[in-house]
Amino acid sequence: MDNKLLEIENLKTYFFTDSGRVPAVNGVDLFIREGETLGIVGESGCGKSVTSLSVMRLLAHTPGRVVDGSIRFAGMDLLSLPESKMREIRGNEIAMIFQEPMTSLNPVYKIGDQIGEAVRLHLKYDKKKARERVIQMLKLVGIPRAEEIVDEYPHQLSGGMRQRIMIAMAMSCEPKLLIADEPTTALDVTIQAQILDLMRKLKEERGTAIMLITHDLGVVAEMCDRVVVMYAGKVVEEADVFDIFENPKHPYTQGLLHSIPKLRRKTERLQSIPGNVPTPGNMPSGCKFAPRCSHAMDVCREQEPDLLQIASGHRCRCFLYQNDLAKEA
Amino acid sequence: MANNSVVVQPDGRVVPQDAEKARTPFSEFWRKFKKQRLAVVAGCFIILLFIISLIGPYITPYSAIEPDYDNILSPPTLKHLAGTDAYGRDIFSRIIEGTRISLFVGLTSVLVGAIGGTFLGLISGFYGKWVDSVIMRFCDVLFAFPGILLAIGIIAILGPGLENVIIAVAIFSIPIFARIVRSSTLSLKATMYVEAARSIGASPRRIIFKHIFPGTLSSIIVYFTMRIGTSILTAASLSFLGLGAQPPSPEWGAMLSSGRDFLNTAPHVTFFPGFAIFLTVLAFNLLGDGLRDALDPKMKDE
Amino acid sequence: MFTYLMRRLLGVVPILLIVSIFVFLFVHLIPGDPARLVAGPDASQQDVELVREQLGLDKPLAVQYIAFVGKLLQGDLGTSMKTNRPVFDEIAARFMPTFWLTVWSMAWAIIFGLLIGVISATKRNKWQDYAGMFGAVSGISLPSFWLGLMLIQLFSVKLGLFPTGGNDTWKGYVLPSLTLGAGVAAVIARFARSSLMDILKEDYIRTGRAKGLKENIVVWKHALKNAMIPVITMTGLQFGFLLGGSIVVETVFSWPGLGRLLIDSVSFRDYPVIQAELLLFALEFILINLIVDILYAVMNPQIRYE
Numbered sequence: 001m002d003n004k005l006l007e008i009e010n011l012k013t014y015f016f017t018d019s020g021r022v023p024a025v026n027g028v029d030l031f032i033r034e035g036e037t038l039g040i041v042g043e044s045g046c047g048k049s050v051t052s053l054s055v056m057r058l059l060a061h062t063p064g065r066v067v068d069g070s071i072r073f074a075g076m077d078l079l080s081l082p083e084s085k086m087r088e089i090r091g092n093e094i095a096m097i098f099q100e101p102m103t104s105l106n107p108v109y110k111i112g113d114q115i116g117e118a119v120r121l122h123l124k125y126d127k128k129k130a131r132e133r134v135i136q137m138l139k140l141v142g143i144p145r146a147e148e149i150v151d152e153y154p155h156q157l158s159g160g161m162r163q164r165i166m167i168a169m170a171m172s173c174e175p176k177l178l179i180a181d182e183p184t185t186a187l188d189v190t191i192q193a194q195i196l197d198l199m200r201k202l203k204e205e206r207g208t209a210i211m212l213i214t215h216d217l218g219v220v221a222e223m224c225d226r227v228v229v230m231y232a233g234k235v236v237e238e239a240d241v242f243d244i245f246e247n248p249k250h251p252y253t254q255g256l257l258h259s260i261p262k263l264r265r266k267t268e269r270l271q272s273i274p275g276n277v278p279t280p281g282n283m284p285s286g287c288k289f290a291p292r293c294s295h296a297m298d299v300c301r302e303q304e305p306d307l308l309q310i311a312s313g314h315r316c317r318c319f320l321y322q323n324d325l326a327k328e329a
Numbered sequence: 330m331a332n333n334s335v336v337v338q339p340d341g342r343v344v345p346q347d348a349e350k351a352r353t354p355f356s357e358f359w360r361k362f363k364k365q366r367l368a369v370v371a372g373c374f375i376i377l378l379f380i381i382s383l384i385g386p387y388i389t390p391y392s393a394i395e396p397d398y399d400n401i402l403s404p405p406t407l408k409h410l411a412g413t414d415a416y417g418r419d420i421f422s423r424i425i426e427g428t429r430i431s432l433f434v435g436l437t438s439v440l441v442g443a444i445g446g447t448f449l450g451l452i453s454g455f456y457g458k459w460v461d462s463v464i465m466r467f468c469d470v471l472f473a474f475p476g477i478l479l480a481i482g483i484i485a486i487l488g489p490g491l492e493n494v495i496i497a498v499a500i501f502s503i504p505i506f507a508r509i510v511r512s513s514t515l516s517l518k519a520t521m522y523v524e525a526a527r528s529i530g531a532s533p534r535r536i537i538f539k540h541i542f543p544g545t546l547s548s549i550i551v552y553f554t555m556r557i558g559t560s561i562l563t564a565a566s567l568s569f570l571g572l573g574a575q576p577p578s579p580e581w582g583a584m585l586s587s588g589r590d591f592l593n594t595a596p597h598v599t600f601f602p603g604f605a606i607f608l609t610v611l612a613f614n615l616l617g618d619g620l621r622d623a624l625d626p627k628m629k630d631e
Numbered sequence: 632m633f634t635y636l637m638r639r640l641l642g643v644v645p646i647l648l649i650v651s652i653f654v655f656l657f658v659h660l661i662p663g664d665p666a667r668l669v670a671g672p673d674a675s676q677q678d679v680e681l682v683r684e685q686l687g688l689d690k691p692l693a694v695q696y697i698a699f700v701g702k703l704l705q706g707d708l709g710t711s712m713k714t715n716r717p718v719f720d721e722i723a724a725r726f727m728p729t730f731w732l733t734v735w736s737m738a739w740a741i742i743f744g745l746l747i748g749v750i751s752a753t754k755r756n757k758w759q760d761y762a763g764m765f766g767a768v769s770g771i772s773l774p775s776f777w778l779g780l781m782l783i784q785l786f787s788v789k790l791g792l793f794p795t796g797g798n799d800t801w802k803g804y805v806l807p808s809l810t811l812g813a814g815v816a817a818v819i820a821r822f823a824r825s826s827l828m829d830i831l832k833e834d835y836i837r838t839g840r841a842k843g844l845k846e847n848i849v850v851w852k853h854a855l856k857n858a859m860i861p862v863i864t865m866t867g868l869q870f871g872f873l874l875g876g877s878i879v880v881e882t883v884f885s886w887p888g889l890g891r892l893l894i895d896s897v898s899f900r901d902y903p904v905i906q907a908e909l910l911l912f913a914l915e916f917i918l919i920n921l922i923v924d925i926l927y928a929v930m931n932p933q934i935r936y937e
Contacts, residue, residue, distance in 0.1 A: 058840055061831065091843035098841075103834040108856045108932060118842045153932040169842070367765075470649045473913040475871025477878060478893075485897045485905050486661050562774055566879050569776045570894050585777060596784045603777025611772035618768065 004072075005209050006055065006177055007031040011069035013047075013054045015062070023283075024050040024064065026233035029307060032177065037203060037210040039224035039241070041217065041256065045277050047233040048213045052179045055211075056096055057086050074176060092122040095170035099182035101162035105154035111138075112150030115169045122173045137168040141198055160191035164198065171202055178203075179211045184219065196223060217260050221245060226313075229253045232278055232288035235307055239314040249316040251293045287319070295320055361623035368619020371612040378609060382429035391419035393426035393579045402595040411601040414584070415591060416577075420598065423579035424605045430580045431609060434495055435561040441499035443553050446506025447545070451537050453507065454514025465511070468504035476501075477563055484572045491564075491580070494573040498560045509552055513545040547624040554620055558613035565606050581606050639924050643917055650917070654910045655699045658902055659692070668902055671712065703910075709903035713896070718907045722889065728798050729881070729888035733873045735804050736812035741866060744816040748823025748862075753850055755828065763820060770817025775876055779810040779883035796885035807884040811876050815869045822865045827858040860930050867923030871916045 013025035025047040032038045040048045053059050054066050057078065071078040073094065078086065090096075098104045106114060115137060116130040125133060131150065138146035141164040154162060163183060170178055180199065184192035200223060203210055212223055220227055220241065227244045229237040229252065237250040248254045255273035275292040278284060284291050290300040299319050307317040363369065381388075391397075391409075397417035405412045411420040453464040471479060480497035487493040518541065526540050565582030567573040574580030576587055581602040588598030658665045666683035667674070674682070683689050687698055702708075708718035751763035786806060787795040793802050830836065831854055839849045878890035885891070889908060896904040 056841060058837060061840075087843045087845065089843070090841055096841040098834060098838065100834050104838045106835040106839070106853050106857070108860075108930065109853070117844065121843060155933050166838070169838075466645065466649060469646050470653060472871075473646060473650050473916055474909065475873075475912060475916045476875030478875045478909070478912050481878065481893065481897060482657065482905070482909050485900075485902075486657070558772060562772070565774055566776060569774075570879065570882055571898065572894075582774075582776075585774075585780070589780065592780060592784055593788050596781075596788075599777070599780050599784075603774055603780070606774045606777065607769075607772055610774070611769060614768050614772050 003034045004031045005034045005036075005074060006211070007070075007072045008051070008055070009070045009072075011051065011054060011071065012067045013050050013059065013064055014067050015064045017063055023233055025054065027069070028230070028233070028235055030228045030235060030238065032209050032211055034176070035203075035207040035209055036226065037212055037224045039220040039227040040211065040213045040230060041215065041220055041227060042230035043215060043277050045279075046230045048230055049181050051230075052096065052181055052211060052213055055179065056090060056094060057083075058090075088122070091118045091170075091175075092173045093175055094177045094179065095173065095175040096179040096181065097163070097166045097170050097183050099185050101159050101166055101186060104166055105162055107154055110151055110153060111157075111165055114154075115165070115172055118169060119172050133172065134168075137172045138165075140171070140202070141165075141168040142194075143168070160187055160194065163187060163191075163195055167195070167198060167202070171206070171208070174206065175208060177209045177211065179213070181213045182215070183212075185214070185216070192219075199223070217245075217256060229256070232283065234288065234317065235315075236289065236317045237315065238307070239311075243311075243314050247314075249310060249314070249321060250289075250318050251295050251320070252289050255292075287317075358623050362619060365619040365622060367615050368622075371615035371619070374608070374612045375616060378428055378432060378612070381425055382432050385425045385429055389419075389422035389425050391422040393418065393423045394577055402591060402598065404595065405597055412595070412597040414588065414598050415595075420584070420601050423584060424581065424601060427579040427581045427584065427602070427605070428609075430491070430574065430578070431561050431565070431606070434491065434498070434564040435557040435613075438495045438498035438560045438564070439502055439553055439556045441495075442502025442556070443506050443549060445499070446503040446508075447510045447542075447549060449503065450507040450510025451514055451541060451545070454511040455518060455533065455537055455541065461511075464507065468507050471501065471504040474501075477566060480563060480567060481570075481572065484567065489572045489575070491568075491574045491578070494564050494567050497567070498563050501563075502556055502560065505556065506549065506552065509548050510545050513548055514541050517541050517544040551617055551621045551624055554613055555617035558610040558617065561606065561613070562610050635928055636925065639921060643921060646917060647914075650913045651700060651703070651910070652696065654906055654913070655696050657906050657909065661902070668900070669712065708907040708910075711896075711901055711904050713899050713901045713904070718903050721892065721904060722907055722911060725887060725889045725892045728886060729877055729890060732798075732804065732807055732811065732881070732886065732888060733870070733877055735808040736873055736877075737815065737866075737870065738812075739808060740812035740816035740819060740869075743812075744819025745823050745862070747816070747820035749827060749850065749855065751820065751824040752827035752831065753846075760824075764824070767817040767820040770813050770820075773813060775810050775814060776879050776883050778813060779806065779880055782806045782810060783883075796883075798886060803884075807880050807886060810883070811873060811880045814876065815866075815873055818869055818872075819862065819866060823858065823862050826861045827854055830854045830858045833857070856930070860927060863926050863930065864923055867920055867926075870919045874912050874915060 008028055008030050011025055011028040012023065015022040015024050028047065028051055030038070030040075030051075040051065042048050050059075050064060053062075053064070055071055055073075055078065059065060066079060069079075073089070076089075078089070081089070105111070112131060112134045115134045116125075116127075119125050119130045119133050120127070123130075123133070134150055135146045138149055143149055143161065143164055149157070154165070157165065167183075178199075183199070184195050187195060196219060199210065202208060210223075212219070214220060224241050226240045227238070228235050229244070229250065231252050237244070237248070237253045239247075239249075244253065245257065248257055252273070259272050273292055278288060278291070284301070286302050286304055287293070287296070287300040288304075290296040293300065297319060303319075305317050305319045305322055307315050308322060310316050310321045395418070397413070397419075400409070400413045400417040402415055403409055403413040403417075409419050409421065411424065414420055414423070449464050449468075453461045474482060479501045480494070483497035483500060484493050487496065526536050531539070564573055565580070565585075568580050568582030569586045571586065574583045576583055584602040585599050585606075588595070588602070591598050658668070661668060664679070666679050666686065666688050669686060670679045670682040687695055690698075706719055708722070710716070711718050711721050714721065747763045747767065751760040751767075754760045783795050783806065786792045793806050794800075797803050827850075831850070833854075836849060836854055839853045840846070844853070877886075877888065878893055880886065881888045881890035882894055889911070892904065893908045895901075896908065
């Protein structure tokens with residue numbers, strides 16, 4: 001079953017600031033199949049969030065602009081859709097939840113009004129029917145006292161509850177794709193687990209595809225079918241979740257995996273990747289990871305490797321493997 | 330961006346100059362301020378006004394006070410650029426003379442208000458407790474008399490006249506500065522370096538003037554500039570109401586007031602002094618806006 | 632909500648108290664003998680003493696103050712020295728014209744101020760923004776007496792559309808309220824722009840857009856209601872500016888209101904009237920601020936439910 005719901009090709013999103021043009025996303029290729037959960041992993045600043053905002057076309061009010069590439073969703077070219085058509089997709093076919101549940105809800109409107117707004121807009125429900133739908137959604141995401149909460153204001157709820165509200169809002173119009181941008185980062189660990197459970201349950205029940213953006217590999221292991229690892233605005237590795245954990249190829253992915261604390265090996269020191277993600281103004285030539293890479297070769301500093309298939313469903317942007325391929329050929 | 334590789338600091342040190350780093354606060358300010366073309370134009374205009382107010386009497390084509398009964402209420406001509414008033418005096422010359430009055434009134438009243446308000450604000454914010462309560466209650470009461478009303482009340486006590494206008498405008502600037510300075514004092518008091526200074530045993534006076542006052546300076550400068558505009562406007566209003574400068578003084582508000590009776594036949598007598606007030610106040614407000622954006626973008630409109 | 636209201640109401644009491652002391656002391660701050668001031672410069676020494684006794688000016692200040700407040704609570708504000716009528720009647724006759732003038736000025740100032748502010752914020756750094764903000768900074772720089780006279784010159788003298796003064800018909804309200812509201816509209820526009828721009832950066836605005844809402848709904852429904860909270864507070868403060876400004880504008884337009892009465896009284900040294908006016912203006916201002924605080928609480932659920 002190779003039914004691609006979302007397909008991003010060569011996406012380039014630049015930010016235009018006083019100090020010049022900043023390539024936040026610089027040639028991203030990825031796809032999501034129907035009903036699949038794709039994890040997008042990387043350190044902060046690698047372009048994960050900008051990729052998701054590009055898909056939603058929510059960059060209009062930022063200095064960012066998509067300068068190249070294509071985004072296809074369910075047979076439509078999202079980048080060439082008129083804004084009115086795009087509005088019909090947002091919140092309806094593609095919904096999004098954000099990192100900050102505390103600030104993502106409008107403080108001056110009731111919970112019910114905020115969720116109901118999407119329902120009335122996209123499903124054309126009347127006020128009464130929308131309210132029923134909202135209560136039904138609140139129950140679905142495990143909110144107690146749903147009939148009362150509809151008439152409450154966000155500030156009366158905890159962070160975990162607000163994230164459930166955000167999920168209820170996102171799921172209320174039965175989207176085909178849910179983009180979750182670090183949905184659990186701001187929450188307590190126990191709440192994190194509950195929210196992830198909820199998302200998994202909804203996905204299984206409704207067959208929603210999820211684009212899960214995170215820097216937490218534990219979340220990836222628990223939730224995802226496939227993983228895309230991003231570094232400095234590019235995809236550096238892509239594989240299914242087992243391959244990523246069992247057989248990581250890119251030195252950056254290996255570094256990320258090594259930096260997860262492991263319970264069984266208590267004595268070992270935590271490893272970290274030396275150095276930082278290069279700032280967009282100071283991109284190294286050649287492979288963007290080369291300055292931090294323990295395997296870096298001369299060629300890495302001169303040329304940038306391509307993202308090439310190294311096994312079925314496993315792609316990697318690294319010269320270490322391209323030489324292998326070259327030898328085989 | 331083509332910079333020399335070294336720069337000599339005012340204190341004589343030679344430091345390598347990186348285009349991105351090693352900016353002094355002033356050059357950083359200047360870089361941001363320069364971008365605001367309107368504010369720069371306004372600043373130049375204000376400098377011009379100051380020059381005019383200094384050399385005014387030497388460049389006026391006609392006397393600002395002497396009547397000329399042959400030339401009453403003449404509309405603007407090449408001879409009299411802004412026309413003449415009911416006594417035949419050249420309005421253009423009178424406006425030039427009046428520049429000095431307006432700038433003097435605006436500057437001195439705000440200066441007095443700023444000094445008083447800053448002092449109160451520093452003390453209030455630094456010592457807190459009952460000192461703070463007393464000063465802030467005092468400000469609340471002054472604020473309870475809206476705008477120009479307080480000035481009118483003060484003039485009702487002191488009597489009309491330009492000196493009393495200055496006093497009145499100064500007093501009603503005090504609570505504004507006190508509040509702003511107090512709030513930045515409060516946030517500065519909480520910052521680390523004041524804590525550090527206190528822990529090495531610096532005296533309160535030293536902490537206030539060495540550590541807190543410089544931090545409040547940028548907001549003081551911004552409000553100072555903006556208040557000058559407001560003060561010139563208030564002073565002109567009071568003169569217009571007959572409570573400030575009295576004729577035949579070429580104060581702009583008073584000139585305008587005397588032109589009212591000829592609005593039908595000679596509107597230029599009211600137009601030009603009012604336009605001078607408008608331009609001057611506009612320049613100070615634009616400069617204030619520019620300074621605010623360059624010094625402290627977080628600061629809000631009042 | 633109730634506790635919040637009570638707290639605000641109680642907070643007004645000390646200010647009222649101090650304001651009343653200030654206003655009471657006002658007559659005593661004027662250089663010279665208050666009894667002589669009230670009796671007038673031509674009165675004989677005997678009359679002065681009589682006035683002193685009548686007004687209780689020979690008693691200690693504290694006793695005088697209590698008597699002053701007592702009379703105040705009964706609506707006795709003294710007698711005008713100019714007309715010899717009770718100050719209360721003088722002021723009552725002048726109250727409504729000023730009230731309506733400020734209301735109309737405020738109404739159009741809010742409408743235009745908000746409109747310009749919202750347009751400038753949504754068209755940030757485009758020509759609409761520059762035009763709106765230059766208009767606004769000009770608005771706060773305009774001397775209202777000059778603007779008023781120029782409007783008279785254009786619309787009354789040249790075009791004959793509106794009267795030059797007076798409040799006999801609705802037409803009389805147009806030019807004065809335009810003049811008085813211009814500065815306030817400018818301040819509201821600037822403030823609305825900056826607070827709306829802050830709000831538009833909030834996460835929940837992005838949520839609204841991600842929901843598929845039209846940009847107009849995001850701005851006018853989601854952003855504006857939040858932006859209105861600080862704007863209302865600020866607008867309340869501008870009422871003070873209006874009250875003050877009305878003094879000048881009433882003089883320009885020969886408006887039979889409180890402002891012109893105050894100026895007449897200052898030139899006539901009619902101290903009881905000045906005193907009463909100061910008190911009334913301060914009272915109004917305090918009252919408006921109280922209303923603003925209540926509105927603020929109504930708009931902001933976080934306070935309403937405390």
